[in-house]
Amino acid sequence: MIKVVAIVGPTAVGKSALGLKLAQKFNGEIISGDSMQIYRKLDIGTAKDTPEELQAVPHHLVNICDADERYTVKDFQQKARQIITSLANDKKLPLVVGGTGFYLSSLVNNLNLGGKSDSDPKLRQRLMKIEQAGGIDQLQEMLQKIDPKAFEKIDIDNSRRLIRAIEVMKTTGQSITEQNNGNKWADFYLIGLTDDRQRLYDRINRRVDKMAENGLIDEAKHVYDHRDEFPQASKGIGYKELYPYFDGTEDLEKCLSEIKKNSRHFAKRQFTYFRNQMDVDWYNTSDDINYQAVIENNIAKFMEE
Incomplete structure (x- = not known):
C-alpha cells in the first residue's frame, strides 16, 4: 500500500x-x-x-x-x-x-464528495442567496439544527462549505462527515x-x-x-x-x-x-x-x- x-x-x-x-x-x-x-x-x-x-x-x-x-x-x-x-x-x-x-x-x-445523488442545484441557489444577503449566521443556525455533527467538524466561517453540508444533508439524509x-x-x-x-x-x-x-x-x-x-x-x-x-x-x-x-x-x-x-x-x-x-x-x- x-x-x-x-x-x-x-x-x-x-x-x-x-x-x-x-x-x-x-x-x-x-x-x-x-x-x-x-x-x-x-x-x-x-x-x-x-x-x-x-x-x-x-x-x-x-x-x-x-x-x-x-x-x-x-x-x-x-x-x-x-x-x-x-x-x-x-x-x-x-x-x-x-x-x-x-x-x-x-x-x-x-x-x-460528489455525485448526482447528493446534489440539488435549486436548493444550492436558495442557500447562496441567503449567503449573498449577509445571512451566514442563518446558514450556521440551519446546519447546526439539521446536522450538528457537521457543524462541529467543518469550517463554519466558510459559507461555501456550509452550503455544501446543508445540501448534502437535505438531499441524502446523511451527514457530509459520514460520506x-x-x-x-x-x-x-x-x-x-x-x-x-x-x-x-x-x-x-x-x-x-x-x-x-x-x-x-x-x-x-x-x-x-x-x-x-x-x-x-x-x-x-x-x-x-x-x-x-x-x-x-x-x-x-x-x-x-x-x-x-x-x-x-x-x-x-x-x-x-x-x-x-x-x-x-x-x-x-x-x-x-x-x-x-x-x-x-x-x-x-x-x-x-
Missing part, C-alpha cells in the same frame, strides 16, 4: 520548515494541503514558502489557480491522489503539509506539531508583523479591489481584516491586531479539529528539543512496516 506522511497542526507552528527537512532526508516531495496557497500572486497572506524554499524541494498544489477560479475540496482530493500515486510509483515519499482539516480528512478517509466509501487506498502517518499556547500565540503575532513588513498591505489591497471577483480568497484571514482600513473606517494597527486575533482563533480551531477528528501522533516543539530526530526515526519505522 502507498505510504504517505502528513504534517498537521495550527498555523505558525513550523509545519513548512519540518516538511522541507523531511522531504530532503527521505527523498520526498511536498503536497500543499492548504486551501489558500493554490492561488497565484497571493503569497504573503497565505504564508507560502519562499521562492528559494519552493525550488529546494518540489512542491505540488501551490500556485495552480488564479484568484478568480473556484477550487473545491473535491478538486484537492482528486489532484492530491493523482500526485501521491505518481510519486509513489517514482519511489518518492509524498509529504502532505498544511492546515486545512477537511481537505486532509477528504484524502485520508477517502470521503465521497466515507470505506476503501482504504493509502497508509497515512499523521504527524502533528503543537506548542505551548503563549509561545504559539507569540509566533503568530510576530508572523503577522513580518507579513506587514513584507508587503501584506499591498497584497490585501489587490484582493480588496477585486473582492467580487475573488470570492474565496477575499474571505481569507489576513485579507478581510484590512478592508476597514481601505474603507477609511479603522486605522492600520487595529486591523493588524484583528488579523492576529483571528489567526490565534483559527490556530485553536485547527488544533481542536485534528486532535478530535483524526489519528495524529503529536509532538510538542517546546517540550522535546529532539522532536525532529524522533519524528525521523518514526517515519523510518513507518516506511518499513
Whole structure:
C-alpha cells in the first residue's frame, strides 16, 4: 500500500520548515494541503514558502489557480491522489503539509464528495442567496439544527462549505462527515506539531508583523479591489481584516491586531479539529528539543512496516 506522511497542526507552528527537512532526508516531495496557497500572486497572506524554499524541494498544489477560479475540496482530493500515486510509483515519499482539516480528512478517509445523488442545484441557489444577503449566521443556525455533527467538524466561517453540508444533508439524509466509501487506498502517518499556547500565540503575532513588513498591505489591497471577483480568497484571514482600513473606517494597527486575533482563533480551531477528528501522533516543539530526530526515526519505522 502507498505510504504517505502528513504534517498537521495550527498555523505558525513550523509545519513548512519540518516538511522541507523531511522531504530532503527521505527523498520526498511536498503536497500543499492548504486551501489558500493554490492561488497565484497571493503569497504573503497565505504564508507560502519562499521562492528559494519552493525550488529546494518540489512542491505540488501551490500556485495552480488564479484568484478568480473556484477550487473545491473535491478538486484537492482528486489532484492530491493523482500526485501521491505518481510519486509513489517514482519511489518518492509524498509529504502532505498544511492546515486545512477537511481537505486532509477528504484524502485520508477517502470521503465521497460528489455525485448526482447528493446534489440539488435549486436548493444550492436558495442557500447562496441567503449567503449573498449577509445571512451566514442563518446558514450556521440551519446546519447546526439539521446536522450538528457537521457543524462541529467543518469550517463554519466558510459559507461555501456550509452550503455544501446543508445540501448534502437535505438531499441524502446523511451527514457530509459520514460520506466515507470505506476503501482504504493509502497508509497515512499523521504527524502533528503543537506548542505551548503563549509561545504559539507569540509566533503568530510576530508572523503577522513580518507579513506587514513584507508587503501584506499591498497584497490585501489587490484582493480588496477585486473582492467580487475573488470570492474565496477575499474571505481569507489576513485579507478581510484590512478592508476597514481601505474603507477609511479603522486605522492600520487595529486591523493588524484583528488579523492576529483571528489567526490565534483559527490556530485553536485547527488544533481542536485534528486532535478530535483524526489519528495524529503529536509532538510538542517546546517540550522535546529532539522532536525532529524522533519524528525521523518514526517515519523510518513507518516506511518499513
